[in-house]
Amino acid sequence: MDAVLEAIAILATFENVGLLLAGTAVGIFIGAMPGLSVNMGLALLFPITFSVGGMSGIVMLLGIYCGAIYGGSITAILLRTPGTPASAATTLDGYPMAMINGQPGRALSISTMASTFGGVFSTVCLVLFAPMLAKVALQFSKPEYFALAVFGISMITSVSSGSILKGLVSCLIGLFIATIGLDAMSGLERFTLGTLYLSGGVSFMPILIGLFALTQVFVNVEDAYKNEQKKQNIKIDNVLPTWADFKLTLSTLLRSSCIGTFIGCVPGTGGDISSWISYDQAKRWAKDKSQFGKGDPRGIAASESGNNSIVGGAFIPVLTLGIPGDGATAIILGALMVHGMQPGPLLFVDHAPDVYAIFIGMMAANIVMGIMGFSLIRLFVKVVNIPRIILLPIITIMAIIGTYSYNNSMNDVLIMFAAGIVGYFMYKIGMGVPGVIIGIILGSLAEQNFTGSLMMSDGSLSIFATNPICAVFLVLSVISLLSPLYKGMLGKMFKN
Structure with a gap:
């Protein structure tokens, strides 16, 4: 109790x-700007921790981390331009609700x-279950990572709102893009066209911004050319979610927060994987799936609670084992070590007040993020009221600047x-882009861990069947891929 009071005293300064x-x-702003990733924001502002010193710098980084993940949803909903990869799934229902249904405030x-709920939920789990969840995370090796990636790829059957076949084709396109570059095992070049730029693979961020932001610009330009556009003047009366929306999304919030917390504590994963898996599971568990992709509140809640709940989960291996879960926590891990706090089991003994200060600071960051978010919704919605003749060039310029600043490359x-x-053209033929994003994100993860698993087993595929966690994920993947088939057969049986 003394450590908790000391932690409160550390944080409760002006x-x-x-x-x-x-x-x-700053985190919300960085997250909302396409091309400015969470990692980039933390890296750019990391030097400030040297001037403010100690826990003050750590608290600032926690605020940036939490705010940036939430900030990506703002442009994902209003402009169909995810500020961060973790918010890509939010566009599926967020943009239709905001622009097609005319409910951006909602x-x-x-x-x-959902973002606040997921962040607070994962922080509570961090406080209560850190040592136990860290032990589970330690069970993951290359076969488990491969199975997790395959399970993520299998959810293409759920996120494909139209034809399942077109969804699978788009996923194959993403998997192909993921193979471009040097082979991880042999070092041979694959599909590089003899260029040095492609030898390192295709950067993910330019593809993400192009598929979502620029595609939407082209579609809107075409619509504006065909139809006379009236000036929009969308207003909102309430910035807080209704009780009906809360009841509708409560089970989704809990499920997705659990998924995000677990995935967050597995090193090497992240909010992008968590958001897609959470969205997939929300759609699978829903009794009425017809509104997903058309502005369903559960789709928004699943993605945002899933990606924000990785924050607390990602800190579990960092604090208990000194293993960063992703790039953002690696930066914060470095900040902890620079300021004299060596993560690991002894951290809870030698620096107990600082550990509790991190817990309280993370909880406070999520609450502050929620308060800021609700307070600024009316300001965010003003983006929708900007005439397209002004908005579309702004989006294009933002996309170009964000893409260029990512690697300082015109390529x-x-x-x-x-x-x-x-x-x-994919939009015109009804082929959704989520499959491409899923293929790119999980393709590299699956390939690297597949080859690594074969090296561990001397080329034997039995390693995937004899490992319990791996086997469970692979079985779930098969069930997921075949779900359209057996659901159709069951539907015909019940009709007869």
Whole structure:
């Protein structure tokens, strides 16, 4: 109890509270800007921790981390441009609710509620179950990572709103893109066209921005050319989610937060994987699936609670084992070590007040993020009221700047435009882009861990069957892929 009181005393200073507020606000801005990733924001502001020192700098980084993940949903909902890869799944229902159904305030309020819920839930799990969940995370080796990636790929049958076949084709396109570059085992070049740029693989961020942001720009330009566009003047009366929306999404919030917390504590995963899996499971468990992809509140809640709940989960291996779960926690791990806190079991003994300060700071960051989100919804919605003749060039410029700043490469900008053109034609033939994103994200993870698993077993495939966790994930993957088939057969049986 003394350690908790000491932790509160550490945080309850004007400087620390101010840094927490500033860090969260900056994080939301970074997350909302396409091309500015969570890792980039943390890396850019990391040097400030040297000037403010100790726990003050850590608190600021926690605010940036929490705020940036939530911030990606703002442009995902209003502009169909995910600010971060973790918010890509939010576009599936967030944008239709905001622009097609004319309810941007409702979409943003559900997103803010879900983000806050997921962040607080995972922080509570961090406090209560850190040692136990860390032991589970340690059971994951290359076969388990491969099975987890395959399970993620199998959910394409759920996120494909139209033809399952077209969804599988789009996923295969993503898997092909993931193979471009040097082979991890042999070092041979694959589909590089003899260029040095492609030898390192295709950057993910330009493709993400091109498929979502630029594709939507092309579609809107076409609509504006065909139809006279009236000036929009969308207003909102309530910035808080309704009780009906909360009841509708409660089970989804709990399920997705559990998924996100677990995935977060497995090193090497992240919010993008968590959001897609959470969305997939929300759709599978829903009795009425017809509204998914058309503005269903459960789709927004699943994605946002799933990606924000990785925050607490990702800190479990960091604090208990000194193993970063992703790039963001690796930066924060470095900050802890720089300021004299060596993560590991002894951290809870030697620096107990600091550990509790991290717990309380993370909880406060999520609450502040929620308060800021609800307070600024009316300001966010003003983006929708900007005339398209002004908004579309702004989106295009943001996309170009964000893409270029990611690697300071014009080649990335060209890739973005190519992805935008491909995405436009995919839109015209009814082939959704989520499959491409899933294939790119999970393709590399699956390939690397598949080859690594074979090296562990001297080329024997039995390693995937004899490992219990791996076997369970692979069985679930088969069930997921075949679900359209047996659901159709069951439907015919019940009709007869």
